[in-house]
Amino acid sequence: MNDTRQAGNSQVELNHDLLRAAVKVNTWLLAAVFACVGGLSLFMMTYISLYRGLPDPGQFLNLLGVFLPGYSVSHLGAWIGMFWGALIGAIMAIIFYRIYARSIASQVSEFMASDRPDRDLLGTTLRMDGNYLGLALGTIFALGLLSTTNWLVLRGTAHESRHAALLSEYLPGYSVSVTGSLIGAVEVFACLYLLCLLFSGIYNRTVVLRGR
Amino acid sequence: MDKSGTDKAILMAAFARIDPVALALALGSLCALVLFAMTAILLIKGSPPGIETGDHLSLLGIYLPGYAVNWPGACLGAVYGGILGAIGGFVLALFWNLTHYLYITAIVVRAAWWRMMAE
Numbered sequence: 001m002n003d004t005r006q007a008g009n010s011q012v013e014l015n016h017d018l019l020r021a022a023v024k025v026n027t028w029l030l031a032a033v034f035a036c037v038g039g040l041s042l043f044m045m046t047y048i049s050l051y052r053g054l055p056d057p058g059q060f061l062n063l064l065g066v067f068l069p070g071y072s073v074s075h076l077g078a079w080i081g082m083f084w085g086a087l088i089g090a091i092m093a094i095i096f097y098r099i100y101a102r103s104i105a106s107q108v109s110e111f112m113a114s115d116r117p118d119r120d121l122l123g124t125t126l127r128m129d130g131n132y133l134g135l136a137l138g139t140i141f142a143l144g145l146l147s148t149t150n151w152l153v154l155r156g157t158a159h160e161s162r163h164a165a166l167l168s169e170y171l172p173g174y175s176v177s178v179t180g181s182l183i184g185a186v187e188v189f190a191c192l193y194l195l196c197l198l199f200s201g202i203y204n205r206t207v208v209l210r211g212r
Numbered sequence: 213m214d215k216s217g218t219d220k221a222i223l224m225a226a227f228a229r230i231d232p233v234a235l236a237l238a239l240g241s242l243c244a245l246v247l248f249a250m251t252a253i254l255l256i257k258g259s260p261p262g263i264e265t266g267d268h269l270s271l272l273g274i275y276l277p278g279y280a281v282n283w284p285g286a287c288l289g290a291v292y293g294g295i296l297g298a299i300g301g302f303v304l305a306l307f308w309n310l311t312h313y314l315y316i317t318a319i320v321v322r323a324a325w326w327r328m329m330a331e
Binding site: 018025026029032045060107108199200207 | 217218219221222223224225226227228229230231233234235237238239241242245246250253254257268271274275304307308311312315
């Protein structure tokens with residue numbers, strides 16, 4: 001399947017089968033990386049809490065057990081947490097890349113219009129697309145806030161969730177309720193979108209300054 | 213525009229490597245800004261008399277020695293955020309680039325193997 005796009009003054013015909021295959025490979029590679037990072041992070045955080053020697057180890061980290069069945073700050077809980085961390089990391093990576101990959105087609109068009117096509121295949125440095133990065137991360141975290149808040153509502157423990165309610169310190173209008181979760185999700189999306197624009201701006205400028 | 217050129221461009225866009233230094237700088241700056249802002253928001257908003265400001269956020273001090281919800285703590289938090297974000301960004305970029313190199317190497321080796329077997 002081919003798709004024709006404009007690049008400068010000429011038409012660029014994209015091979016959609018190749019694009020889809022490349023996106024699929026990248027999605028699985030990113031899922032593997034995020035699964036490792038997510039799993040190991042929760043595993044290490046659990047063990048740090050466990051070995052800090054405080055009177056009540058993991059007093060707050062234990063609350064993750066509300067969302068991750070079987071998890072607790074214990075030796076077994078660390079392994080269960082690693083499983084959940086890896087699973088959630090992989091799912092987040094898949095959603096993230098499926099959204100972010102929409103920027104690749106336009107990047108190819110820009111690339112073909114630029115003076116860079118003669119570069120080595122493996123010598124190209126990634127340029128971040130702040131819009132799609134913000135869209136992807138904003139969507140993931142907004143969905144995360146919606147699902148976790150409404151899980152508390154469905155469990156019937158919304159009125160007891162005073163820790164979750166503390167998010168209203170940063171997200172005005174947020175509360176542990178359906179309406180509050182919607183307001184919070186919109187605010188999280190907006191904040192992350194702006195932060196991603198800043199992030200990609202710093203990254204892309206640094207890449208240019210370094211002559212990559 | 214010839215087909216091989218666009219195919220190569222697709223592969224270059226999809227398999228471009230991340231610049232570890234740039235990602236470390238970007239993520240470090242962002243983490244420093246976010247941790248400073250999170251602390252500063254609580255300090256500016258304040259808390260009712262008799263209640264300690266940011267008693268939950270100050271639990272970060274378990275992982276970041278010296279961190280507290282006060283102005284020096286906000287600056288120290290920014291430094292911690294910057295360092296940890298930079299390390300995280302650098303490692304993430306290395307992981308990403310490494311998985312690509314390993315994957316591409318595996319494909320090239322497999323292709324060479326099948327070519328050799330065919331001959």
